[in-house]
Amino acid sequence: MSGGDVLEDDDKAVPTAHAYQWESAYKRSWEALEEDNDGSLASTLALLARDRLKRRRTAAAKASETPLHRGTIRHLFVVIDLSEAMAAPADGLPPTRLECVLAATETFISEFLVVNPLGSIGIVATRDKGAEKLTEMTGNSSDHISAIRNRSNREPRGEPSLQNALEIARRSLLHVPSHGSREILILYSALMTCDPGNIFDTIESLKTDNIRVSIIGLSAEMQICKRVCKETKGIYSVVMNEGHLKEILGGHVAPPPIESDKSSSLAIIEMGFPSSSTFELPTLCANHKKPTQSGYMCPKCKTVVCDLPTDCPICSLTLVSSVLLARSYHHLFPVPTYKEVALASSYKSTYCRACQLPFPKSTDDDEKAAKSKSNPDLQQQLKVQERVLMGHAGVGSGRYECTSCKEHYCLECDLYAHEVLRNCAGCLSKRI
Secondary structure, eight states: OOHHHHHHHHHHHSOSSSOSHHHHSOOOGGGGOOOOTTSOOHHHHHHHHHHHHHHHHHHHHHHTTSOOOBOSOEEEEEEEEOSGGGGSOOSSSOSOHHHHHHHHHHHHHHHHHHHOTTOEEEEEEEETTEEEEEEEEESOHHHHHHHHHOGGGGOOOSOOOHHHHHHHHHHHHTTSOTTSEEEEEEEEOOSOOOOSSOHHHHHHHHHHTTOEEEEEESSSOOHHHHHHHHHTTOOEEEOOSHHHHHHHHHHTTSOOBOOHHHHTTOOOOOEEOOOEEEEEEEEEOTTTOOEEEEEEEOTTTOOEESSSSEEOTTTOOEEOOHHHHHHTHHHHSOOOOOEEOOOOSOOSOSBOTTTOOBOOOOHHHHHHHHHHOOOHHHHHHHHHHHHHHSSGGGOOSSOEEOTTTOOEEOHHHHHHIIIIIOSOHHHHHHHO
16 A cells, blocks of 8 residues: 555545634634624624524523422532642633633632522532532622632642542531522533542532532543532533633523422421611621621521521521511512513504613605704614514524513513513512
């Protein structure tokens, strides 16, 4: 066989489409841009942005079609892999896996505590064939972010231990009351684990204690991680790039559905509503064992704690505030999905009920309005609005109707009402 024949065989063995990672890293995204008659790209860019909002709305509508029982009191431990594998550069997680993951974790913690005001989070790190607890379980996001930004907690060393991390998180979740969920979310980068014992015994203990484990792989799929998630009814995912990592973490913000056998055994939960107090002398916080001059006193046993929500370490009473309890209602009474208004020659609304921006009229009316204006910038804005909102690329009429108050909203206000405000502006105004 000649040298030329060898080269020819090698070329046939390598696929031509995205044979290497660096070849697939560049995409011809500019080919999707098209100029309009005036040579502007504004309409195309607006359509691309609107398509992304449309996909978000469609995904949220599908998720809300099936009514589910969701828990409002969540207890979650985030396990971060701080082994040497996190220091390695990755194509899809710049600049390194460690920096990208820690930045995404900070955002996740803030969003988690906003969406779950009655929830609490703790952080566990695994490195040097062991595991350590960085923060205790609390609902104060500043404590967790400070621990993540601490320089000593950003030094990857040695090899991880999946079993040690699971055991520390499991023991910390044992005191959680049965009416609260017990969850573990692991960000794992290594392709191995150094465990002191049989990890399958730990899996059985997790199942016995009703702890749900979800793992996000940062390198490649591992069979043991898949087994842990399957046995504990968690979710196992492997990220592809930074955007995919943020998307997966965002999927863990909302409370998971409660199993049917557990939801049927729900009962009345005893809670305490302590008021904020200021002390003349420093008083020891029962949770963090640190002196404080302001905190909350348990109405049952008079124990002082510094943060809410929490469980009283003495009498195990769930301590919350009325504000946090009211903010958690959006899981119990979600905003109904708005119905998209079909294209028609005329509509009953001319403005969005929330932002008060004008809706598009018919094509003829928009053209007349543009011709009557001497401002060229306004003419271009009206043309862009016409192409984006008047049924171009399947966008539709640009109107979304609330099934309760029958008011019309734009796509941006629809997403804002369902994802941020958690209330309908028209329904709230009619209650006043």
